[in-house]
Amino acid sequence: MNLETGALDISSATYGDLRDWIDKVDHLGELTTIRGAERDLEIPGIWETVSRAGGGIAPALLFDDIPGFPGGFRILFGELESVRRLAMTLRLEMEGTSILACVKACRDRLRKMTLISPRKVKDGAILENAETGSAIDLYKFPVPRHHEKDGGRFFGTGHCVISRDPEEGWVNLGTYRCMLLDEQSLCLHMSAGRDGRTMMHKYFARGEPYKVAVAVGTDPALYLASTMTVPWGISEYDFAAGLKGEAMEVIEGPYTGFPLPANAEIVVEGECRPGDTHLEGPFGEWAGYYANCGLSPVHEPIIHVKNLFYRSKPVFTCSQPAKPPSDLFAQGVFRSALIWDELEKAGVPNIRGVWCELAGGTRLFNIVSLKQAYPGHARQAGIIASQCGSGVYIGRYTVVVDDDIDITDMKDVIWAISTRSDPVRSLEVTRRGRSSSADPAVSPDIKVTSHNPDDTYTSKAIIDACWPYEWLNRAYPVAQVSQELQRKIVTKWGKQLNLNGRGS
Numbered sequence: 493m494n495l496e497t498g499a500l501d502i503s504s505a506t507y508g509d510l511r512d513w514i515d516k517v518d519h520l521g522e523l524t525t526i527r528g529a530e531r532d533l534e535i536p537g538i539w540e541t542v543s544r545a546g547g548g549i550a551p552a553l554l555f556d557d558i559p560g561f562p563g564g565f566r567i568l569f570g571e572l573e574s575v576r577r578l579a580m581t582l583r584l585e586m587e588g589t590s591i592l593a594c595v596k597a598c599r600d601r602l603r604k605m606t607l608i609s610p611r612k613v614k615d616g617a618i619l620e621n622a623e624t625g626s627a628i629d630l631y632k633f634p635v636p637r638h639h640e641k642d643g644g645r646f647f648g649t650g651h652c653v654i655s656r657d658p659e660e661g662w663v664n665l666g667t668y669r670c671m672l673l674d675e676q677s678l679c680l681h682m683s684a685g686r687d688g689r690t691m692m693h694k695y696f697a698r699g700e701p702y703k704v705a706v707a708v709g710t711d712p713a714l715y716l717a718s719t720m721t722v723p724w725g726i727s728e729y730d731f732a733a734g735l736k737g738e739a740m741e742v743i744e745g746p747y748t749g750f751p752l753p754a755n756a757e758i759v760v761e762g763e764c765r766p767g768d769t770h771l772e773g774p775f776g777e778w779a780g781y782y783a784n785c786g787l788s789p790v791h792e793p794i795i796h797v798k799n800l801f802y803r804s805k806p807v808f809t810c811s812q813p814a815k816p817p818s819d820l821f822a823q824g825v826f827r828s829a830l831i832w833d834e835l836e837k838a839g840v841p842n843i844r845g846v847w848c849e850l851a852g853g854t855r856l857f858n859i860v861s862l863k864q865a866y867p868g869h870a871r872q873a874g875i876i877a878s879q880c881g882s883g884v885y886i887g888r889y890t891v892v893v894d895d896d897i898d899i900t901d902m903k904d905v906i907w908a909i910s911t912r913s914d915p916v917r918s919l920e921v922t923r924r925g926r927s928s929s930a931d932p933a934v935s936p937d938i939k940v941t942s943h944n945p946d947d948t949y950t951s952k953a954i955i956d957a958c959w960p961y962e963w964l965n966r967a968y969p970v971a972q973v974s975q976e977l978q979r980k981i982v983t984k985w986g987k988q989l990n991l992n993g994r995g996s
């Protein structure tokens with residue numbers, strides 16, 4: 493904390509649990525508290541409106557005094573939807589405050605960090621209140637209905653689903669939505685290829701139940717890790733702690749035996765059973781559609797809840813998948829950092845940046861910038877970025893541009909595509925690539941006739957919008973006022989023409 497200005501020094505701030513984090517965000521001036529809004533549609537709608545107005549970057553919104561619930565039972569939206577909150581959470585060392593500086597700082601963190609195992613503790617704030625068996629009542633929490641066409645309320649949208657691999661013994665955390673069915677049951681939606689789903693099928697193949705825990709209101713670093721494609725075999729507990737630089741504190745779950753976040757706001761333990769499903773959804777998704785199976789619900793496994801733990805006056809964390817740019821800022825930053833890292837590990841030199849554009853839901857339209865070093869360099873980067881572990885999930889369009897283009901500014905990117913590429917020379921299409929049940933470009937006929945919305949493929953286009961390497965040295969000069977001249981103009985005329993803040 494800078495005592496003179498009262499401002500928080502972002503890179504040195506530390507926090508304990510979510511409540512401490514909320515206080516720090518308040519000090520940063522990035523928290524807005526709203527009282528009296530309705531949990532169904534209104535609260536999610538307020539968040540979506542604020543987030544959309546900021547192009548996907550917005551203050552965190554904390555809702556209190558929610559009608560029908562005791563004061564202090566709060567809902568939090570928008571945990572990591574700004575550069576400053578992400579930087580504070582992970583104590584990032586950034587050169588500048590731009591989005592790309594944030595991506596670079598995250599890439600550096602990924603490279604330098606080491607995995608840290610969770611620290612087992614005997615007690616934790618999560619044990620303040622406990623209910624078991626038929627005493628459990630999930631209706632006590634202000635679980636919202638998010639969008640007008642949703643088929644129900646969703647308990648898990650900003651949470652972590654915890655499970656253990658039956659063969660290898662490691663613990664996975666993934667953010668897979670959980671629909672509220674009744675006082676003691678939830679319904680779980682995990683897409684094909686998700687680690688949690690792979691584990692579930694291993695248990696079901698043995699005829700055994702799949703034990704899970706669902707944690708809401710965790711340390712934001714743990715939530716972030718849970719939404720990221722962490723390689724198989726690495727626990728998000730260790731990964732989150734590596735990112736943050738501090739071990740996660742866990743207690744042992746009495747029913748599952750899993751490590752549970754000791755200071756989360758709400759945790760349930762339960763199990764799914766082979767063949768035991770319920771209609772799930774529909775639910776508005778991150779690509780901006782009800783694309784799983786249109787508005788038809790699909791059968792998904794039921795979680796039978798055995799134990800409930802929660803802190804007094806809990807903070808119920810949520811996210812709002814919707815037409816982008818929705819709240820995927822931190823996922824966009826980290827997916828960009830991961831693809832950048834994977835490109836370099838694959839031996840692609842001179843990468844200057846990667847940006848998974850928010851308008852493409854951080855998965856559908858990704859841009860790579862590089863300084864070309866040899867013929868085929870741009871094509872190599874594009875193909876690898878579209879197929880590497882962090883880019884392959886749908887990853888429909890990958891654009892490669894020269895390093896003078898601002899890849900976080902879509903006007904610049906469209907200018908590069910439309911002026912430096914030629915469709916016949918510059919487009920590369922690969923077929924039958926990885927898609928998703930949430931892919932809106934896959935016909936409903938395929939999803940319905942296969943009886944499995946995951947039975948999908950997509951083609952992927954690489955748009956090489958770099959100058960052709962063979963005449964790179966003779967690339968046409970850009971017709972634009974130079975930065976130096978612009979600075980002089982702003983100094984001389986800025987006040988009169990209201991230009992201050994530009995040209996720097």
Ligand SMILES: Cc1cc2nc3c(=O)[nH]c(=O)nc-3n(C[C@H](O)[C@H](O)[C@H](O)COP(=O)(O)O)c2cc1C
Nearest residue numbers: 666667668669681682683686687688719720721811
């Ligand atoms: C807010 C949010 C909600 C998500 N909901 C789902 C979901 O309902 N089902 C799903 O399969 N993936 C969902 N995802 C994506 C997964 O959380 C993500 O791919 C994560 O890497 C999965 O973890 P895993 O690699 O351990 O399987 C969501 C991501 C975010 C950011």
